[in-house]
Amino acid sequence: MKRLAWFALVIVVLGVGIAALLLGGGRGPGSSTGGGMIEIVMEEMRFTPNRIDARVDQAIVLRLVNRGAQRHDLIFPSLHMPGLEGQEAILEPGETRTISLRFDTPGEHTFLCSLPGHAAAGMTGAVFVRP
């Protein structure tokens, strides 16, 4: 009887571990480190998270989710933005889109929502690119 209980416990622990591995898949909530997929929620008037870490020449995949009631976009006013060219990053309310980026210069790359008044109201962020 006692032995059976032990066995059941081991099965449960293994099950939870495997489920966590399968569900984890590199996109843990709150994670903002490059390498996996990073989810950025857009709403009035902010990006969450709005600070992202990346490395030079490392592709980062952003999953943009517009949970607001208005249209929002995500643009990098800086010119050093290999990878974003041609990618549509304006989203209707309720829309989700995945874009990938790759930076070839280290430093702080500011992004913002270019819809009128949004950046001024705080809808900005930055990707910190390490060498």
Ligand SMILES: [Cu+2]
């Ligand atoms: Cu906006």
